[in-house]
Amino acid sequence: MNEEMFQKLKTAKSAEEMIAVAREYGKELTKEQAEEMLAFENADGELSDDDLDNVAGGIDVPDWVKKYGPEALKLMQYLF
Numbered sequence: 001m002n003e004e005m006f007q008k009l010k011t012a013k014s015a016e017e018m019i020a021v022a023r024e025y026g027k028e029l030t031k032e033q034a035e036e037m038l039a040f041e042n043a044d045g046e047l048s049d050d051d052l053d054n055v056a057g058g059i060d061v062p063d064w065v066k067k068y069g070p071e072a073l074k075l076m077q078y079l080f
Contacts, residue, residue: 009037 005025012018015034022029 012038014038 002025005021005027008021008024009018012021012034015031015038018034018037019029019031022034
């Protein structure tokens with residue numbers, strides 16, 4: 001991909017526009033690929049808490065630990 005094509009793809013407003021730009025440069029782009037690029041381009045750069053947990057590889061903390069705190073977790077580890 002050259003710089004000119006990249007700039008045109010960045011300014012495209014629809015998946016169809018992106019597909020047309022790709023064809024203009026002899027490249028194939030599926031509608032799904034174009035929509036994914038548009039979604040990425042339009043993202044606000046913020047991850048939701050759930051997305052952040054998934055990316056960070058965190059664990060799903062049970063509600064009772066959230067409610068009673070880490071001391072309850074230590075107690076449960078001791079008991080079991």
